[in-house]
Amino acid sequence: MNTTDAIWSALEEVLDPEVGVNIVDLGLVYEIEVDEKGHADIEMTLTIPECPLADEIVSNVKEAAAAISGVKDVNVSLVWEPKWSPARMNDRAREEIRARQRML
Template sequence: MIIEDKAGIKDQVIEKLKTVYDPEIPVDVYELGLIYELHTFPEGIVKVVMTLTAPACPAADQILQDVQAAVASVDDVKEVRVEISFDPPWDREMMSEDAKLELGFF
């Protein structure tokens, strides 16, 4: 994961991302490892490059809207750009240890 913080709001953005869940999985998108890149800029722009657990994820639109809204709710964020990438494809190894424990993958 790449995290670049030029606006000093990275931690706030991450906390908001941890409130967004894939409706089919009881773990947030950050701990699932769906966030590939997070860039913040002094102008109040935040760019999130993320993936989904599957290219044909039925909840894709909802997850993207939730990520957009969560990041936009951070003070000093004026614009949110969310991009989807499937390179590399997501797999279970991208999850945090906490997420693996929560889902019983140990």
């Protein structure tokens, strides 16, 4: 598995604390690039720009990516275009959200 793919996999363990679903399945991660020196650039968004847990999510993303072998440093850029919408979620995220709603 290459470093970029390993980071994608690691980010599947990072949850959006308010939704309880991982940020990859939610469609919050837009792009990951890793250069030959081990510098990782991650472009992502949040469900809303004024997310009160933004710092926690970004910190968790940095920690997960930095744990990958070969990654020397991580830069996370929050972007607001394209704007996130529920259409970015994959089927697994939709099922997890439905299951949580049924439990309430």
